[in-house]
Amino acid sequence: MSWEQFATCHVENVDGDLFYPDSYTSPAGKKQVEEARTYCNRCPVANACLQHALDKEGLKDIKSRHGIAGGTTPGQRIGISNKKKRLAPAA
Template identity: 45%
Template sequence: MSYQGNWQERAACRGEDPELFFPVSEMGPGARQVAQAKAVCARCPVRAECLQYALDTGLDHGIFGGTTDAERRKLVRRTRAEAA
């Protein structure tokens, strides 16, 4: 997939503190941070492109396309299982 066309320039997270999208944990205060980051993603016009970018490049930390790294790993496993 090509990432040209500067989809990142249309991302809802532009202008947000990048730290918001890299919680230390998904529990306790981190859960609130994950929810806040996902709320930004929920209103993003390029959420699908962001998720595909994270999947294609193997990003394994942070919130991308409205998913956590654990959710992306689960999605990859499910996709591979369905393809098998």
């Protein structure tokens, strides 16, 4: 079994479009992000979802990232990725 099967959005059969707002900054977009986060905030696998998104997105710029994952917006995931790069031990 994969972690996705335990995701609140999957278990409750939430329309996936909720997690892909047209805008993250417009009033309607902000409302949609908050609604999506209500599912993420009570999801038992939100951390796995976030890690999956970070792994999948890699070092792509913000324009190539989409959707709410693990309760985060694409911009927030850029910040997380940048912080991880700064904290990574030097090789």
